[in-house]
Amino acid sequence: MFDSLKKKLQNIRTKFASNIEEAAGAEQEPPVAQLPEGAETSEPAVQPESPAAEETVQEGRESPTFFEKVKVLVREREVLLQEKDVEEPLFELEMVLLENDVALPVTDEIIARMRSDLVGRHRKIGASVDDLVVSTLRSALCGVLGEGLDLRDFIEGHERPVKILFTGVNGTGKTTTVAKVGQYLQKNGFTVVIGAGDTFRAGAIEQIRTHADRLGIKTIQHQAGADPSAVLFDAVQYAKAHDIDVVLADTAGRFHNRANLMNQLDKIRRVMKPDLVVYVDEAVAGNDAVIRADEFNKAVGTDAVVLTKADMDPKGGAAISVAHTVGKPILFLGTGQGYDDIMPFEPRTVVNELLGDES
Ligand SMILES: Nc1nc2c(ncn2[C@@H]2O[C@H](COP(=O)(O)OP(=O)(O)O)[C@@H](O)[C@H]2O)c(=O)[nH]1
Ligand SMILES: [Mg+2]
Structure with missing residues (x-):
């Protein structure tokens, strides 16, 4: 999933890190070179962090170890970055995002966040410059991904049966998604x-x-050939009569600009009164999926988005762009053809995946 983007982001990280390291080096001596002097003068420098470290200090040793001093000095390094220090990697990041189908306004937003986090501020550099880069990148990406939406919480917070309508264009994976979500909900203890x-x-x-x-x-x-609103009305009646928690409504694919099918969708909405309208599209469609999702939302309203076929998408642009563009959260990513191949969209997890980082 998103392998091309992941690889490119890894390169960009290295670029940022070496530029920042250079800027920091120009500002001050490298910490290890300062050590002999610092080691003699900074007496109570160490705040023990781990119980193990505390133990060692309490064991009667008055001054911190050589290693502890290095850690403190490195941790206290600070850098004031200027535009010129990050201009080049920021430009490269912009190109990488655009090449990987991240929508232009979303790319702009990520770059602006990175720039304002990095330039003109005193930033502490921890043990590794890469940590600073990753945390800045992580917060910029999380910023555009928004909050996500946990379907289990949504269901818990609503009167039963909770009615969920799946819609979107043909062949994107609506029907498969309905089945996957059905299994996911059953596994989480809901009846469907x-x-x-x-x-x-x-x-x-x-x-x-x-x-x-x-x-x-x-x-x-x-x-x-029957009227879909009648079918879905019956499904809701069935759920009410049998105390079913959730109604999942599959529908035919449609385009927002095809009047007859859109009128049919309007009727479905009036009759079924869905609590959640889920727009399904495929991650592999990249920017097209983002544009369609936005147009669909403007035409008929959307509450959340599912992006299928993320397993076949090396770029990840749609996954990064759609929530920010449409202003609605991503609910799930489809990650394969099996029923288990569905991943609740948790922005932090996705960003960690993109950054190849578990933390
Ligand atoms: N690789 C992959 N294929 C998927 C995924 N979701 C759906 N598909 C496939 O996409 C095709 C169309 O799916 P379908 O549910 O019939 O789409 P619909 O026309 O929107 O209802 C099928 O072959 C599915 O197996 C996914 O997350 N990953
Ligand atoms: Mg279908």
Whole structure:
């Protein structure tokens, strides 16, 4: 997932780090070179950090060890970066983001955040300059990814049955996502019914029915060609009668600019009264997915986004851009064709994945 972007970000990190190291070197002597002097003069310099360190100090040794002093000196290094110190890596970062399908306004936002975090401020450099770079990059990326949305919390906070409508264009993975979300919710202790609301495409009812049967989820279905609002109304009635927690509504693919299908969606919304309208698109579509999601939201409203096929997307641009562009959170990433291949979108985890970092 996002391998091309990950690799490029790794290179950019090195670039930033070497520029910052250079700027810091120009400002002050390297800390190790200062050590002999500092070691003699800074008497009570050490604040023990770990219980082990505290023990050693309490064991009667009055002055800190050589190693502890190095740590303190390194930790206290500070640098005041100027625009010229980061101009080049910032430009490279901008290019990398754009090449990897991050939308222009989102790229601008990330660069602006990085610049304001780095330039003209006294920044402490810890044991490694890379830590400073990573934390700045992490906070810029988290800034554009927003908060995310935990579906379990959403369901807990709403009256049952919670009605979730899945919509978007054809072939992006709506039906598969409905099945995956069904299993995810079952595993999290919720009961689920699926409404087979794609009555338009040949074979669509059988497709969702097959998934649901495999997962032991009840499907409410009508004949092919039936009015999808009637099917989904029935699914909601079924859930009410059987104390089901969640109704998942599959629908036919549609474009926001096709009037008849959009009118049909309007009717579905009026009849089913969804608590959550989820727009599904594929991460591999990059900027197209972001533009479609935005247009869809403007045309009919969207509460959250699922991006499928993230497993096939080396770039990650849509995943980075869509929440900021549409102003709605990403709910899940689809990460494969199996029912388990779904990942709740937790911005920090995704950023850690991008930065190849577990912390
Ligand atoms: N690799 C991959 N394929 C997916 C994912 N989600 C869906 N698909 C595949 O995309 C194709 C279209 O999926 P479908 O659910 O029928 O799309 P719909 O037309 O929007 O309902 C199917 O072959 C799915 O197996 C995903 O996250 N990763
Ligand atoms: Mg479908």
